[in-house]
Amino acid sequence: MIRFAGLAISATLFVTTTAFAQQADEPVLKGAAAFGDWRADRPGVRRLIRSNDLPKPYVTKSASNSADLAERPAGAKPKLPQGFSAELIASGIDNPRVVRVAPNGDLFVADSEANQVRVYRLAEGSAKPAQDGIFAGNLNQPYGIAFYPPGNDPQWVYVANSDSVVRFAYRKGDLKASGDPETIIDNIPANHHWTRDIAFSPDGKTLYLSVGSGSNVAEDMGKEPEGGLDAWAKSKPLGATWGSEDGRADVLAFDPDGKNGRIVATGLRNCSGMTVQPATGALWCVVNERDGLGDNVPSEYATVVKDGAFYGWPWYYIGNNEDPRRKGERPNLAGKADIPDVLMQAHSAPLNIAFYDGKTFPAEYQGDAFVALHGSWNRGNRTGYKVVRLLFKDGKPTGEYEDFITGFVVSSGEVWGRPVGVAVANDGALIVTEDGNGTIWRVTHDDGRS
Template sequence: MQIPPLSTRLVHVSLAVLALAACAQTGEVHTGTAALADWRADAPGVRRHIRPSDLPAPAMGNDPEKSIASRVEVVPPPQGALPKVPDGFAVQVFATGFKQPRTLRVAPNGDIFLAESGTGRVILLRESAGDTTAKVEVFAENLERPYGIAFVPPADPRYVYVATANQVVRYPYRSGDVKAASPAEVIIANIPTKRHWTRDLAVSRDGQRLFLAVGSASNLGVGGMPDMTPEQIRQHETTHGRGAAWGEEENRAVVRVFDPEGKSVRNYATGLRNCSGLAMQPGTDNLWCVVNERDHLGPLVTPDYMARVQEGAFYGWPWYYLGDREDPALKGKRPDLKGQVRLPEVLIQAHSSALSAAFYDRDAFPAEYRGDAFVALHGSHSRPDRTGYKVIRVCMKDGQPTGEYEDFMTGFLLDNDRAWGRPAGVAVTRGGALLVSDDANGTIFRVTRK
């Protein structure tokens, strides 16, 4: 047997160490009550690991349809202000002047698509050689709060799909197109728009299945779901999925799956109160989502989360949260679902408002970042002491989350009542930079390694 030279063996050892050291930065991991703390503990490199056992009991007696705190005041950025990122990284303004920029997606050719929800437009951004700012084009317009964007088929797309608040449409597309060549073709119509309106999209590797996130019509569903008998529930679940809600919540709080022509649409997973961000794990058909959980159980309950979305799985809303924890407002309503709730993989500080996720699959960042996920936390309004208003890095090992996450981009809060930025979308460019949309002041930031 031929033995590799020492230099080669050392390289292999170094790579193995990096692979094992995912998120292994200096400093302790905040656990227990420290992991639940507010924004004052935030800084690039700070890590948290929240476990179900860390959570206090839910607050009792709160109105299940009311929030418990006020919204933050959005103010202009201080002169020269930029968000904070870890040592070894640089952040720049990539583009600005947008109204409610949300989801970012990168086409196979490197063009960047942005859902500008506040104007009803889909924007195309193109990186310019030797320039840190983007060239801006309007790809499509006159849409109702566009949000999700998907390229189908993913490797060599012939269409750009866009999910708006009330429908899914598509446009013919060829690599390099900067404007839609024809009007929108409606694929799924008449999506209800009450309350949660963010509709994200993801697509399987073969392009044969698309996934659509549809959030709930309420915080908890207590007023919009009339009582049904056990037999009526059983019949409903045979067509809508285990734990599926009904009434005004029918086909809400779900991820749906459909074929590219929109001829077959059904629920793929249920009990996801508001899955605002979908992401397909690179090299797999593993679908992940980040979820905004309910607001009425207190400032520390219940966590937002990132979960792998499995077909046929039920994630608890509205009757349960984090496994068999029953929501006090619906106590005793669905004992048949106890033991049927799938636990999410990563718990995030409660009320952080996780909006989007993107896996890092490039080589520009340090090796230990590869395979991890970035998540944009838009920021809380349902707790007196703020959480969120940052981008976190979710730690993965061998393709599975460790449960830990690390602050990556912070500094948007001036104090507990004022913020100059709210992260909304994240995407990884073909060159390996991280893009972050801020929908408070209409800016796209670009993070690179120094």
């Protein structure tokens, strides 16, 4: 991985700070005011974006504005709200992506570009690994990780490659796979969006798999499927795509052995992160929406994945907004796309989601969700490069989200961190991975137990 020399900058800009906690009287940023960039980001800033806040397409030009990666300044740490602190677990990892916590507390991390899954066993109450190793190698861009059956004594570790789902026999405490992988699902199309996430239903009967689109807005799919659009629409789920996009931009479901595959929901351009909400058992995903329509359209989102639902891609977005590049192609789908539950700034690139069910963060965090935003490239002024908190009340999202971890941006041209994975450790700490400098962090709250 190529990294660029960082700008000379004081590490004190990055230390955990209490100065940026949101004041009780600070207003929630709404509508156009919510469409800020990285310069407005700080722990405690809240935003609320509704579907009717979206500007029209092409209000701004489509930007190509990727950030260069800088070396992490000496001593730099993420910025957090008052009372929280971050400790470094590991650094120098090639490409740490999804992190999942085994029932015994071990951290399983997909090192995607290295084609392996790493494992870390932390010393009690510490970020220092007591043991670590390579659980499995010779994979193919591994991303999603899940333990089966759900509960305290899983027998398998499932890993989602870009083109397959495999599983390894597992016994509690294994730091290295004891045998070769067994292929459960194969022939998954792997080009373009390659991040495949997986999750099991609470009862363990269903394996969910997300498969992102093969393009931005189905440029190579063609106007109609073979045999005609009417016949296709009658024989397939609502909003199903064809040709090069057949079986893509979907969440799929299988039996745990990989059999009896079916489409759960369509029109999810790139559901890069999935999880089950502990309070309700509902499947959630975070979605990277399409590019090329301007700085603030369409919103990225987090949503419950409803069985049989259509979320718009490629013809519509965020409800009944027709993509001008597919105009007039599917009038039969008008008004049929679900509006997602939580909208986030366009081009933020959400990659993973985890609900907080630990006991060491303040009580108001219980039941909320954390989302890792990898950061924008298709935006004139960059956004993302942070971890945000989605607010819930009685198990339902309020639509608001709050900056929780910032400080990864060095300047208008460089960043040192790009968050990817979030998970809640058994001791209540939040584990965060970022693949800019290849680091893993343990975030705790000073409650006397961390």
